[in-house]
Amino acid sequence: MGRLIVISNRVSVPSAAGAAGAQGGLAVALNSALREHGGIWFGWSGQETAEFTGHLDMQRNEDITTATIDLEPQDIDEYYNGYANRTLWPLFHYRIDLTEYDRNFSEGYERVNERFAHSVFPLIEADDLVWVHDYHLLPLGSILRGKGVKNRIGLFLHTPWPPTRLLASLPFHERLVASMLEYDVIGFQTTEWLESFLHYVQKEMGLAVNLDNSIDYKGRRVIARAFPIGIDFAEFTQAAAGEEAQEACQRLKASVRGRKILIGVDRLDYSKGLGERFESFSRFLADHPDMAGRAVLLQIAPPSRGDVASYQQIREDLERKTGHINGAHADFDFVPIRYVNRGYPRSQLAGFYRAAEVGLVTPLRDGMNLVAKEYIAAQDPENPGVLILSQFAGAAIQLKEALLVNPHSVEHVAETIKRALDMPLDERKRRHQRLLASVRDEDVFHWLHQFVGALANDERGHDVAPANDAKTPEAGTGS
Template sequence: MSRLIVISNRVSVPKAAGAAGAQGGLAVALNSALREHRGIWFGWSGQEVEEFTGHLDMQRNQGVTTATIDLEPQDIEEYYNGYANRTLWPLFHYRIDLTEYDRNFGEGYERVNARFADSVRPLIEPDDLVWVHDYHLLPLGSLLRAKGVKNRMGLFLHTPWPPTRLLVSLPFHERLVESMLAYNVIGFQTEEWLNSFLHYLEKEMGLPIGEDGHVEYQGRKILCKAFPIGIDFKEFTEGANSDEAKEAHDKLKASVRGRKMLIGVDRLDYSKGLGERFESFGRFLADNPEQASQVVLLQIAPPSRGDVASYQQIREDLERKTGHINGAYADVAFVPIRYVNRGYPRRQLAGFYRAAEVGLVTPLRDGMNLVAKEYIAAQDPEDPGVLILSQFAGSALQLKDALQVNPHSIEHVSETIKLALAMPLEERRRRHEALYDSVRDTDVVYWREEFVRALFGEEATPDTRESLQIDQTA
């Protein structure tokens, strides 16, 4: 049976379910696959050293083998803080105004990808399947090919892929995209991102696109396809019914004292539209004074990428807006916005989701957004909350029964909040049932199996495909 070699920027070491800081659904799914296939998860340790040595730290935790390397401070600044998070991330989220082009960033990105290739190459055996994740490592496949790796390799991009007219603003964009064509399978979250990538190949590189999504390049046939990711439905719903989730639910419900609650859970990132969300909630309070003291917004926003100036600015902006709205509508026993800069264990989050009458998921641009799916999975089917979802989230294509909004329109979001809070129970149940079925049927296990099945390729026999099936109880 083929082993699975997972490569990503960071490695998630398995932890006990429900533990503080426990990994998300993606890590749970990949760890399950790695246990089944005796695989290895390779990536950066998150630690820095004064001089890169290439030392591999091999560990085995709960049946999963991990291999990590440390990086130099210059690597972290140029590859991670620089090219990954100040060049590719804003560009891929359509924020060309925040995109920084610096030759040193590009050189650091290529250097660290080369270090990844040098370090992981000895771990790859002839029959292994190699699965590379995300925008940090786009050229890794071509570097491994140059080192003689003939294995089938796949890349999955967790972010959006920008339109061609934006991507061509990236210096050396041709070289970056050409390096991606070393993979056998290139996966995207949605058909929109897939079509943007294929448009680039056709218009900028002159490559014909097959009806089945295949592209031929230098004698290699590459499958480009959308593989929408889901949550670990089984694990999350079990957690939502746990004592820990119930305690979190009851504590939060008691604290709002009969008021209705909206909830947002997002990393502190400009792609999430948090400033626009706060302004929309402020408009709702202004337009509906009779409800201004009866509705609470709980926004959980753990900080991220604090070394990047634009993220520091986001935090300052949100703190200012929170103070302005609370100053206008709070009294001695009540504040309308509870703004929390910390994370919570998944089971507690599930309890928070169930306590909220409205889930407010309004990113300006997202690859998928699994918070929307978690909110649906956590609801009481007898008395479910309402999901308000940005039309620019990748999950909007699957979650059509959510109340979809344009997050740039403050008035539209404000009016939709009012509609959600007043929605009759029968309509809430009908919408939730359809959303719940979608989240359940296209979970992370389905996503994982679909991608790895594609990675086996057309030449895979039924026997080898059967050997790939994952024990969902693993």
């Protein structure tokens, strides 16, 4: 096996000062894979340029080589804010009411995928494995094939895949899916999303699906499988036991003065069901007046995609709901919802998770949801909290010992909050032990090795030996 070429919308660039510890679990895993196999992580820098030139900014830090390009403002508006986040994202999360169809968006999406292909093509060597990530770059494999790339190319989709009749509302949906069939391996988070994809290729494209879920297409066999992603369990549990996490845990506990803590940590997005979550907590307080003043919901929700109108609207709605609920249930020394629009380092989050009696993870639709797994990993095994998890999160398939809820039902979630807070210690410990085993055994490195193994045509899904003569371009070069 040659090197690994990772391609994603954005690139996590390790700093020479060692900031990699602040990265998310996916970045940690991909950086680990690149160290093991050699290779390059390519994507958009996040920066604008007046005119696209295709110039590559190559950097090498902590033995990781990254290559980034800048995009024009029109590219960002049409490709990223437009087709990716106003067309595909809502559609893939079953929000057809928010899905916008605009020819300029689709043209910008194809143009930027062409630009990605043009820029990364010279970096790909004959024996490299190419691994493309997520809905931003669905047609990239097909474009690379058109440039003559014969390497094995894989795609992993981090989001859900919608039912066939929803996807059929997308203009030129057949062309988009046909371009995806130029990959050698297509990975999904769960069997539900995999089955939706296979149903589409059967019903809309008339293709046969083999017993092993592979698809024969234009003389090639495409592997489609579920590869559920996990967290970096060892790193996160170590962070949870660290000084910064312990300090954060104690600070949060001291600030609530003996009250029960429920925690939610989500990017500010309509798919996360935050409005329904707030209403459920309000219903819990109304149904159980004895709990008034005795339970606090800490909701951490960093803003995202502020240039998209639907994201501006969700922020306004949540601020209004927070004020209404706090006004109804607060006292002079107590507010029931602490709503925070900022992010925190992972080590501090680990401490917050550990302090909380309940982890409230209730998205309306989610590809996986790693917050649920982080909450489990951060718990004290001798006195663990209870995870309340949406049945519509991909993680629900693995985390069956959580209290699964329908996030659309305010009553159901409110009743489950009461059940979680009343749960006896022996039941909490029993559930936690089983949840912890799942999170530990199916961590991000298990996911990584399974996917790369399939991509390297090692059907066992085991580790593949790294290349001994991997070559990487020197930092600072361009094209």
